[in-house]
Amino acid sequence: MTNEQLRIGLIGTGRIGKVHAANIAALPETTLTWVIDPYIAGAEAIAAERGARATADPAEAFASGDLDAVVIASPTSTHADLIERAIAAGIPVLCEKPIDLDIARVDKLAPVVEGSGVPFAVGFNRxxxxxxxxxxxxxxxxxxxxxxxxxxxxxxxxxxxxxxxxxxxxxxxxxxxxxxxxxxxxxxxxxxxxxxxxxxxxxxxxxxxxxxxxxxxxxxxxxxxxxxxxxxxxxxxxxxxxxxxxxxxxxxxxxxxxxxxxxxxxxxxxxxxxxxxFFLERYAEAYLEELREFSRLVRGEESRCSxxxxxxxxxxxxxxxxxxxxxxxxxxxxxxx
Structure with missing residues (x-):
């Protein structure tokens, strides 16, 4: 991985997705290239603001060739499937908590993630x-x-x-x-x-x-x-x-x-x-530092990510x-x- 900006995709444009979008744009080492959400109007609004591309289909972004990592901030029920698809595409993942609500689904996903060698982190920002x-x-x-x-x-x-x-x-x-x-x-x-x-x-x-x-x-x-x-x-x-x-x-x-x-x-x-x-104010700097650490993880450097x-x-x-x-x-x- 070079020292060029990491090209990051964002999945999910709700409250926490907007936080991640702002932080990706704020850090000098990252740039937002894709915004992904079935609610395409939300994706298009953030993409237009940040100079990114918008899509309702994760597969389009995953196959684009211009993603170095993805941040998953979509509803919990979508996490496990999106993690599996991103890992299969060789794309590093930062996923908001929890990985899934069903521990059996998490256990099924564990060897897929841990055996892939693809960087993965859970969003425990505190x-x-x-x-x-x-x-x-x-x-x-x-x-x-x-x-x-x-x-x-x-x-x-x-x-x-x-x-x-x-x-x-x-x-x-x-x-x-x-x-x-x-x-x-x-x-x-x-x-x-x-x-x-x-x-x-x-x-x-x-x-x-x-x-x-x-x-x-x-x-x-x-x-x-x-x-x-x-x-x-x-x-x-x-x-x-x-x-x-x-x-x-x-x-x-x-x-x-x-x-x-x-x-x-x-x-x-x-x-x-x-x-x-609330947490948006209390942990604003923690979210930014989390993204910095995730960037280090993606680059193969020492990282404190969960x-x-x-x-x-x-x-x-x-x-x-x-x-x-x-x-x-x-x-x-x-x-x-």
């Missing part, structure tokens, strides 16, 4: 957040001693639509899956999952038999305890925090605010602005949490099998 990455580096450096407890809090500002809930696989496979990957980022050898879920406020969750509130407790093979706290609403804004506790200290990553300015007077001290509203195995492990944990919450029991997992 690994590329500057502060989460720094906290992990400091943990590895031994600043807090051996890890004993990891606490992850992740609350969205508002519930998704009922239509979204019907297609995304439920809270654990849609929202919590990011937190499962974060848990493995700090403590990969998880062997035990216990989860509880509630329907406290969201009619959509009740209509789809999903949860709007959940807590997960996990344990590693060495006894490290991990907790994940989720909610589908948060009046304080996008709530994203991590606490890393060890025998010699603690590391904390707090929420990102909209301003560093605080105000104090006779009735309040250090009143500050709200937290950032692997197919990472995507599979996160889905296994999501499935275990779903089973645990439904049956009220601890579920053992083997993420390496």
């Amino acid at each position: 690994r590329f957040d500057r502060d989460f990455s720094l906290a992990r580096e400091r943990l590895i450096a031994g600043e807090v001693g051996d890890l004993e407890q990891l606490a992850i809090i992740s609350r969205d500002p508002a519930p998704p639509t009922v239509e979204n809930l019907r297609t995304t696989g439920g809270m654990f496979r849609d929202q919590t899956i990011h937190d499962f990957d974060m848990a493995r980022y700090f403590a990969p050898d998880i062997v035990e999952v216990f989860a509880t879920g509630s329907q406290l406020f969201d009619d959509g969750a009740k209509q789809t038999s999903d949860f709007d509130t959940a807590m997960v407790t996990m344990r590693t093979s060495t006894g490290v305890q991990i907790s994940i706290t989720n909610s589908r609403h948060s009046s304080i804004g996008y709530d994203q925090r991590i606490e890393i506790f060890g025998g010699e200290g603690m590391l904390e990553v707090g929420n990102a605010g909209t301003s560093l300015v605080s105000y104090s007077n006779a009735t309040a001290v250090k009143t500050t602005t709200p937290y950032q509203h 692997t197919f195995a990472d995507g599979r492990a996160a889905l296994l944990l999501a499935d275990a949490a779903e089973l645990s919450a439904r049956e009220g029991r601890v579920v053992r997992v083997d993420l390496d099998r």
